[in-house]
Amino acid sequence: MFKYHCLNPIADIGLNKFTGNYEKTENVNEADGVLVRSAAMHDMELPEKLLAVARAGAGVNNIPLDKCAEKGIVVFNTPGANANGVKELVIAGMLLASRDIVGGINWVAANKDDKNIAKTAEKEKKNFAGTEIQDKKLGLIGLGAIGIKVANVARHLGMEVYGYDPYLSVDAAWNLSRDVKHVLNVDEIYENCDFISIHVPLVETTRGMLNKDAIAKMKEGVVLLNFARDLLANEEDVIEGIKSGKVRKYVTDFPNTITAGQEGCIVVPHLGASTEESEDNCAKMAVKEMMDYLENGNIINSVNYPDCDMGVCTQAGRVAIFHKNKANMITRFTACFGDEGINITDMMNKSKGEVAYTMIDLENAATEEMVNKLKVIEGVFRVRVVK
Ligand SMILES: NC(=O)C1=CN([C@@H]2O[C@H](COP(=O)(O)OP(=O)(O)OC[C@H]3O[C@@H](n4cnc5c(N)ncnc54)[C@H](O)[C@@H]3O)[C@@H](O)[C@H]2O)C=CC1
Numbered sequence: 001m002f003k004y005h006c007l008n009p010i011a012d013i014g015l016n017k018f019t020g021n022y023e024k025t026e027n028v029n030e031a032d033g034v035l036v037r038s039a040a041m042h043d044m045e046l047p048e049k050l051l052a053v054a055r056a057g058a059g060v061n062n063i064p065l066d067k068c069a070e071k072g073i074v075v076f077n078t079p080g081a082n083a084n085g086v087k088e089l090v091i092a093g094m095l096l097a098s099r100d101i102v103g104g105i106n107w108v109a110a111n112k113d114d115k116n117i118a119k120t121a122e123k124e125k126k127n128f129a130g131t132e133i134q135d136k137k138l139g140l141i142g143l144g145a146i147g148i149k150v151a152n153v154a155r156h157l158g159m160e161v162y163g164y165d166p167y168l169s170v171d172a173a174w175n176l177s178r179d180v181k182h183v184l185n186v187d188e189i190y191e192n193c194d195f196i197s198i199h200v201p202l203v204e205t206t207r208g209m210l211n212k213d214a215i216a217k218m219k220e221g222v223v224l225l226n227f228a229r230d231l232l233a234n235e236e237d238v239i240e241g242i243k244s245g246k247v248r249k250y251v252t253d254f255p256n257t258i259t260a261g262q263e264g265c266i267v268v269p270h271l272g273a274s275t276e277e278s279e280d281n282c283a284k285m286a287v288k289e290m291m292d293y294l295e296n297g298n299i300i301n302s303v304n305y306p307d308c309d310m311g312v313c314t315q316a317g318r319v320a321i322f323h324k325n326k327a328n329m330i331t332r333f334t335a336c337f338g339d340e341g342i343n344i345t346d347m348m349n350k351s352k353g354e355v356a357y358t359m360i361d362l363e364n365a366a367t368e369e370m371v372n373k374l375k376v377i378e379g380v381f382r383v384r385v386v387k
């Protein structure tokens with residue numbers, strides 16, 4: 001029996017995929033798996049028993065990835081599962097920035113008792129007028145699951161699209177409209193685009209990348225859209241840009257004390273993935289990944305361990321070892337089994353950066369003695385008897 005804990009509400013359609021072999025617990029300390037959306041886990045004490053964290057979503061900056069890796073806790077996310085939800089909101093964001101739709105709606109609500117509202121509106125509407133997005137230039141920083149979808153739909157809306165992604169995957173390239181201008185220097189986006197939308201993960205190298213130096217290179221009246229993470233922008237610099245007139249609007253999905261209620265900022269309460277479809281897709285994918293890992297030791301879509309998939313174990317035993325990615329580890333593992341006279345029938349070893357994961361199928365079930373021998377090998381973080 002496995003136990004799971006939800007740090008945020010997770011869609012029932014996903015939770016209903018758990019079989020009778022799973023039980024929900026309200027006590028995180030007894031959970032084998034944790035499901036999470038945006039809850040901050042950095043200050044959380046990681047329970048000894050915990051084996052896996054599944055983020056029902058894309059961004060994992062709320063999870064201590066390295067700390068989890070060192071404890072042999074696999075962190076999963078759900079690539080692409082909420083990308084369409086975000087794409088649709090980004091398009092809405094561009095439209096909201098182009099005419100003062102929110103101001104206009106508020107004006108109507110404030111004048112609801114005016115018997116002549118139809119006539120007055122015709123006089124007042126000039127205050128809320130704006131521009132169209134067709135034929136404007138859109139620059140996308142990050143051409144992953146979301147960036148690509150935004151690029152392709154923007155092309156259909158008649159925009160000229162520039163895209164920048166130094167790590168563009170082959171899959172992503174296949175899905176990208178050939179009309180998108182793929183630039184190799186982000187400055188080309190800053191210098192040319194009327195709308196700039198950022199879709200990269202928040203990591204040390206991307207933190208604050210939309211700052212005063214970047215804004216200085218941009219066109220007058222640029223619209224910035226940030227549906228990725230607030231800390232990707234230096235928002236004080238963005239506010240300065242708005243005050244000087246350089247930045248026409250800043251559309252963000254991340255309310256905070258810098259942008260909430262600020263003139264020129266259109267702030268949405270983190271609604272990018274808040275659609276029934278995205279929530280369902282993320283929940284289903286997160287639960288599937290977690291179950292495959294808990295039952296079979298397979299890792300698919302992890303952000304802190306390599307993918308490693310040996311299917312369902314048909315042998316008597318399966319052991320999974322989390323360890324440092326360094327020389328001689330496999331020799332030492334196999335020696336442990338050899339010393340006990342246990343035959344290895346199949347094996348897989350994968351690495352990701354500084355960590356590695358080894359799955360070993362055995363003709364006989366692993367003994368406690370053998371597991372203890374593996375645990376004390378220098379560089380081993382965790383040994384898990386899967387079967
Ligand atoms: N507002 C919301 O509710 C949501 C926000 N997000 C945020 O959006 C981000 C992107 O999501 P996805 O597109 O699904 O992720 P993804 O992983 O599919 O795409 C990210 C892309 O950014 C690229 N990249 C990384 N560093 C870069 C850099 N310095 N310059 C240019 N490109 C760079 C990567 O190569 C990758 O193609 C997430 O990390 C998350 O923070 C994601 C989903 C929902």
Ligand SMILES: O=C(O)CCC(=O)C(=O)O
Binds near residue numbers: 038056057058059060
């Ligand atoms: O779960 C959510 O609503 C947030 C989604 C998100 O920000 C992400 O997937 O990165």
